[in-house]
Amino acid sequence: MKLSVTLKLLMILLQDVLPLVVAQERTLRFVTLVYRHGDRSPLGTYPTDPHKSGAWPQGFQQLTEVGILQQKALGRFLRERYAGFLSTSYKPQEIYIRSTDYDRTIMSAQANLMGLYPYSDPEISWRPVPIHSVPVKYDKLLKPPTRTCRRYQQLMEETINLPSYQAKMEGWKGFVTEMANYTGLKPEQLTLRGLWKVHDSLFCQKTHNLALPGWATSQVLSTLSEIEAFNIEAHVGMHASQEKVRFTGGLLLGAILSNFSKIVCRDLPMKMMMYSAHDSTLIALQGALGVYNGHLPPYAACHGFEFYQEGNNSFSVAMFYRNKSSHQPHTLVLPGCSTPCPLPLFIHLTRTVIPQDWDAECQNPQRSTGRTVTALAVAVGLLSVALIGVGILYWRR
Template sequence: MRLSVTLTPLMILLQGVLPLTLAQERMLRFVTLVYRHGDRSPLGTYPTDPHKAAAWPQGFQQLTEIGILQQKALGQFLREKYAGFLSASYKPQEIYIRSTDYDRTIMSAQANLMGLYPSSDPEIGWRPVPIHTVPIKYDKLLKPPTRTCLRYQQLMEETIKLPSYQARMESWKGFVTETANCTGLKLEQLTLRGLWRVHDSLFCQKTHNLTLPSWATPQVLATLSEIEAFNVEAHVGMHASQEKARFTGGLLLGAILSNFSKIVSRDLPLKMIVYSAHDSTLIALQGALGIYNGHPPPYAACHGFEFYQENNNSFSVAMFYRNDSSQQPHPLALPDCPTPCPLQLFTHLTHTAIPQDWDAECQNASRGTGHTVTALAAAVGLLSVALIGVGILYWRR
């Protein structure tokens, strides 16, 4: 699950030579991008928070001006990277953008597109580009509802019972009690997710140069960060990681591979699909690929898939990860596969992470309940029609 991005001198030399030779040997056919939204305000607050909502003019959970600039910079980077691949102006037959149904991700996609398609008309500072979305409760692709997935919850219960998990939680017991005293939260509220929300609030305040409360020392922040990383690892690894991946990142990975197959069969005319989502989306996707390195994706982090047609008419997949705007993106390698990875091998190595029927594998009772409710509704409808018919006959008589 560890990802190495160290570049040897030979790799650095080849990076300068390969663009010329690869242009002759392979052709870029399709690109998929998955990125996290830009900088945002905290998700919420806590009772003793000295700043509360007043510190955030746009409210909680919203994209900030910093976040807008981060996404615009990412869009400008993508414009430069794919200048010879995408048209200079938006064409619906070339690109499709989908976002989760949150203000910050939709606005991030808009800011990104400002950089990707800059307006050449001085009277029009920004040309609108359509962004598609799905209501949150139906969006299994980018925000799988694992809380309602029975099998995933069973796996998490097994994870929590691990001696190693219990030992770590015991080691933080005193820290949690002290945090409750400092934040005004009840102990039962300071689950791992509750601690993460406290850390999120402090992290956002620090990023925006707000004065932190005196108890939020560097050591406290470091411990909260450690707890956050532990919580993420518990959800994507630690126990039954391959099966967990099927419920978290498997659907998105399957959709990406399905699109590659459509390119091969010429059923998909697009050149690029873009997903504007969250750190959890990227973590789940990289967990399904077996390359998550334990570091949560920063704001505007971008994972790219490039689909190539080789000179022998075979197909391959290359990946990159841009998690630092001051550096070039890191090439990503699928374990046990060269880069670019032949499509057949890429598909073979990832097939265990892709669910065939997400709901069935979740063992959700709601599937059967849904069919029962539908059948009952149909029966009631037919009975209503029959009663109306009898009433009409009686009235006529």
Template sequence: MCPCIRFSLLPDPSVSFCLPLSICPCVCLPAALRPAPGVSIRPSVGLSGFSPAAETVWGRPPASGSRPDLSLWAMIRGWGAGEVMTGWGGQQAVGGSRSGRAAHSHPCAQVPRRAAMGGPRHPSPLLLLAILLPLGGSWPEPPRGRLLFVTVVYRHGDRAPLDSYPTDPHQDKTLWPHGLGQLTQEGVQQQLELGRFLRARYGDFLSQEYRREELYVRSTDYDRTLQSAQANLAGLFPRSPRSPGWMPVPVHTVPATEDKLLKFRTQGCPQYQKLLEETVAGEEYQTALEGWRDFLVHLENLTGLSLAEGPLHRAWKVLDTLTCQRAHGLPLPDWATPEVLGSLAQVSALDVRAHVGPPRAQEKARLTGGVLLDAILTNFTQAQARGGPLRMVMYSAHDSTLLALLGALGLYDGHHPPYAACLGFEFWKHLGQLEQEEEEGNVTVSLFYRNDSSRPPLTLELLGCPSPCPLGRFRRLTAPVRPPPGGPPCRPPAEDATPPGVAVPLLAGAVGILGILSLGLGALLWSRGSTGPREGPV
């Protein structure tokens, strides 16, 4: 039997393969089972020593109190040529154990006994590293269990500038054949690549062809986000439209003026505007702004825009225009040096922090990103309660959407989400036993953030809840930033409230109208019955 360790390709643990740990004539890694680029490699649940309850951390010793029989760390540390490998706690993993029997009985994890003098030697640590690292690119993580549900929120792909500035040397709109603000061919390719990444990450968790019961896609009502969703889906489901039986994937949307989930209409929310005004008038913000005043005045003379006294969002628009032009090979003005672009990025970050950060960040989040966060949790709860096959919800949106969501999670770090940036929420059925007060069906939540296609995605963690975070604790930690059951409290300030003399007749009329609507809706539901098709998540 070839000495090797069995691994699984996530998210489908049924697909597994072995990594050889010694030089022998048998083949432990069939070519058909070698992972595609981007596929995660994780140890199989069946291998002794990789108990999720032990929380083994690959690449370093376990925490005190953890006593798995064997780990990759112990292998690399102990498997010199002809050495006897010893596990933690003094238990021999090779050459017999204290109990007198082999430490591992897994058929594909048998560890060879010490080689006889002159016989084949076990691989050195460097050789083992050379075998493992090209396959995964990083150390595999312990198994988390069974994947139940996924939500991804991503920014659209590369686009043309949204606007220009008075002294812009590239105001000719013919430079952008599809128009300002529209998706470019580069943006299409970015979304195709993101779709392929999602296919590699989730494998057979999603069917190879689109099934409406498994996937729901929603986009904002903008050309660039709708087209991004379609390009992403072409990467996720790469079947050619010319093949027999091919069907396009529907992308749902609502009019931009009615979208309160992905494109937050903060200008029409008096409560949010009041919170923002308090932040801008605060000492901390004013001190930071004063530090940039000379820079903004200088930039006014170069761009023709009012920046020092106007909203800071104008500075971001200048940065966005310059960034788009540079990305598409257009020469920038002499004054648009890397230092100037870096300063503009810092000014834009100050503006973003005012919108999503303190003071009163939780109240701001309940009116913006917390609305989407609440919808993500609600969709998972409803999918589990119905016991249906829905597995993924996909939102095609904007940088502002991701910024608000990251702000609600307390994870905004001052960096702007690039094109095709993707924030994922993965709900797992945990294999180990969670603490009693954290149990909610033994489900955990893991967050990943993909902001660089050349690197593995980042694992994000809520403050006070290391990943994977138990769902119950995740709900409690995010409760202050999610809106109450009645919806976001976007109401006018108290001093602008309707006078009592006017409120009574208005209330009576509203009650009457609601009564009529309720009767009509009840009759409609009665006539249709309760077995209609699913309209999809929010």
């Protein structure tokens, strides 16, 4: 009788203690964050737009004051989440921040860091933190140039020619004609991307409590949202999705895994890497991971990778997605694995979506031509050096 009571007490004790022991054995080693910029002004306008650029003091495509606050809130959330992991003040050996080369993403990174590293000195209310970027035309990591990727364009042509795709477009023909009359745009301008730009303008105006034109009814806005979701699905799924994501989110996913590998192998003190980017960046990344839920990532949405070192010195990775500031972030689970997922299994499951040579897989003839020109230039250079050498030897003799 006493033995059974003792066992029950021991079981209760173990239930309370074991989770703490497991938690102590698993230590956070590295974090990668990919987030969308904060609230912005529209990317552009259309001929009959009643507001035009006058409604936006900073102009089009710029971060708004609301967007600054959203990013500061994200920074404060990250400060709280990683309070015992990341130093309270900026240390260059601990964190690296990269942004796409757009005003709104660079400013979003700055606002985020204001929340992550609050400064108490009244003389210096904010301490600058370096943010790195690459010119847009060279940024394959966060803004892949799929328009110049021949193979990706071939896959999109195949997608567009699908009967299901054509049926959808046929069903929206009347709507496109109406939108041409409403917006003043020519029908040929109202491609899926053109309709998205109109929707973007209306969405930004509605978000900032500006009066919408009479034709922009809830039904019109709903149809525009449906078209936008369809366009996204066409680019990340619908047809040859495994190959498509290799040209979009696969490159970034490969870099995230490679970065952690370098940090561990070189025993670097780096703890966090941030990428300030766009909704398209998050969609592409989550599409590559197989966790995209079909909804447009809201402003300041953040996808996090947390790399852990287990008690047996193996590594694992967990993911979260913060898409609402009023809720705790969602736990994301890689299909085919639990969470945290053992790192070798995570790498194995994602291997098919990570390109080995992005340019070669694009099958872009311009790229091979460029390599040929480079090779010829090198050959000519070497030949010139050889001839000069022969000349010097001849002169000496």
